[in-house]
Amino acid sequence: MTQQPAIVSIVIPCYNHGQYLQEALDSIDYNKINYSVEIIIVDDGSSDHETLQKLESLKQLNYTVIHQTNGGPGKARNTGINVAVGKYILPLDADNKIDPNYINKAIPLLEKNQADIVYAAPNFFGDTSIKKRQFKVRPFDDLGLVTGNCADGCAIYRKEVWTKNGGYDEAMPYYGFEDWEFWINASKNNFIFHFINEKLFFYRIIGDSMIAQFDNNERNVLIHRYLAKKHSDFFLEKLVKITYIRERYFYDLLRFPITPIVYLLYWLGILENTTLRAKKKYAHYEVNKKIA
Structure with missing residues (x-):
């Protein structure tokens, strides 16, 4: 055509x-x-x-x-x-x-x-x-x-x-x-x-x-x-990260009344949000996995 x-x-x-x-x-x-x-x-x-x-x-x-x-x-x-x-x-x-x-x-x-x-x-x-x-x-x-x-x-x-x-x-x-x-x-x-x-x-x-x-x-x-x-390895890796994020989220909630301030700092970029933190935390695992 x-x-x-x-x-x-x-x-x-x-x-x-x-x-x-x-x-x-x-x-x-x-x-x-x-x-x-x-x-x-x-x-x-x-x-x-x-x-x-x-x-x-x-x-x-x-x-x-x-x-x-x-x-x-x-x-x-x-x-x-x-x-x-x-x-x-x-x-x-x-x-x-x-x-x-x-x-x-x-x-x-x-x-x-x-x-x-x-x-x-x-x-x-x-x-x-x-x-x-x-x-x-x-x-x-x-x-x-x-x-x-x-x-x-x-x-x-x-x-x-x-x-x-x-x-x-x-x-x-x-x-x-x-x-x-x-x-x-x-x-x-x-x-x-x-x-x-x-x-x-x-x-x-x-x-x-x-x-x-x-x-x-x-x-x-x-x-x-x-x-x-x-895709068990993929699911396991992502679920571990999700669990970490969830734990950080609930930890932040427990810090009330400073929680609104924490989330304001996330929004302003002064603090790193939990998703980025989790990805960095497990970045070394991904690098080592590729090398292996």
């Missing part, structure tokens, strides 16, 4: 979402994007006639369409990224859309080596009455990754991140959490995250979508347990 070598490869997994796919493609406006892109659509074993018909018509328009048996979003992304030629990767779900400025704002940060992974906030549309599906995206914090995800999968990152991570985990107990595991892996591999605090992609809320089934608390616990077991 592009005359020049692609800088950004947009990989679109599609499973029975043919009715939305054209909207996703239309949001990739070549006239507004300052960089060359390629689009790779991965059919993840769709059975819906409308989707199969749409994919066939896109092949006729010279879009790259790859078919595979159903393996979930992680496998579909791996399939697409494996053949991608772009220096940077942008996964885009078939039912979502992007603002062209997302790419325009992310690439300069990546090109200047200010980040390896750039992500932004979502603009929700569709069935927005389902409030519990409107997740929060927050600035990157390695400690926070042990309690929950910080970013959606619709991020722009170096292909090197995917390579060093070993791709997306295709063995997750349930679909829909591949991004969280991918970011944990990226953090372990010391890649730099950058959050653009703007709404630069559109996240469609569908009542009967795949992710809707993951509101089950038991499944969330099983996923958390799976990640903690797979």
